[in-house]
Amino acid sequence: MTENGAQLxxxxxxxxxxxxxxxxxxxxxxxxxxxxxxELYGTEGTGKTEMLYHLLCRCVLPVATGGLEVDVVFVDTDYSLDMLRLVSILESRLNAGSSSSAESDEAALRLCLSRLLVVHCSSSSQLLLTLHFLETSLSSRPGLALLLIDSISAFYWLDRCEGGASAIRQEEKLRKCAELLGRLLSDYRITVFTTCHAIKKVYNGPSSGSGYDRPYLCRPWQRLVTHRLLCSRQETNSVAPSAGGSEEQSRRQVFTVHCTSSGSRTKAYRSSSFCVTDGGVKFI
Known part of the structure; x- marks a missing residue:
């Protein structure tokens, strides 16, 4: 084995x-x-991006605060990454139960953010170039373990429009992205979490349901997905005492994630519920 091969x-x-x-x-x-x-799959407003923030913070936070201390790449294709929100979540988790000084808290926050690389993309072509660029980062940063993409379906309609009547041309760019990502997964063994917006479709047959739970992206992408988190939202009423001692109705949003995993292992199912607080995702 050559020296470069041994290093790799x-x-x-x-x-x-x-x-x-x-x-x-x-x-x-x-x-x-x-x-x-x-793949975190669901309609708009079902907590997918908040869940990405939760997982991102979990990875970049130090072990002493329940984190994993690994590097993360966040690919923002929707231009919706809220850095103020992300910093607020990190500060909340760093300060929980901490009695350190403001200077040390700021240093800890900077260290967390140093583990994060943010890239913005405005087209499938840019996403493909980003994945090529990512290979350089992966080879030089062994602590980089997580790739987050919000969202993989952002350019679906644009690609369909540019592809005209040809289904092959419509899927060409995402197919190239999926093939390159598959090679990166195999060579560098990173983990990928990505959101995917649900698109309402009409299906025939009694088991079609709402039509939101069917994958619609190209088959090369579908073959990459090993776990699927189906995200949904429900409204629940909670009763809270007011300042005057009487009870008043307050409404909060509760999100549900239905987890499925498949592949070489036996398919497994699990459902979890969570709400979104100022400090990020809180499981119920």
Whole structure:
């Protein structure tokens, strides 16, 4: 084995595994392994991006605060990344139970943010170039273990329009992205989480349901996905005492994630509920 080959092998061996990234979603270390892809699928406003923020914070936070201390790449295709929100969540979790000084808290926050690389994309072509660029980052940063994409379906309608009447041309760019990402997953053994917007479709047959739970992106992408989190939203009423002692109705949003995993392992199912607080996702 050449020197470069030996160095590459060493990097692959030390790449962090994220099977314990969130026990509420993946109990008993049943989370994604090296080289696996998790798709958060659902309509707009079902908590998908907030869940990405939750997972991102879990990864960049220090071990002493329940984090994993790994590097993360966040690919923002919707131009909706809210850095103020992300910093607020990080500060909330760093300050929980901490008695350190303001200077040390700021230093800890800066260290967390140093583990994060943010990239913006405005087309499938830029996404493809970003994945090529990512290979350089992966080879030089063995602590980079997580790739977040929000969202993989952002350019679906644009690609369909540019592809005209040809289904092959419509899917060409995403297919190239999926093929390149598949190679990166195999070579560098990172873990990928991505959101995917549901599109209402009409299906025939009694088992079609609402039509939101069917994948619609190209088959090369579908073959990459090893775990699927179906996200939905429900309204619940909670009763809280007012300042005057009487009870008043307050409304909060509760989100549900239905987890499925398949592949070489037996398919498994699990449902979890959570709400979104000032400090981020809170499981119920």
């Amino acid at each position: 092998f060493a990097r692959l061996e030390t790449r962090p595994c994220l099977k314990d990234i969130e026990p509420q979603l993946f109990p008993e270390g049943g989370g994604p392994n090296h080289g696996e892809v998790v």
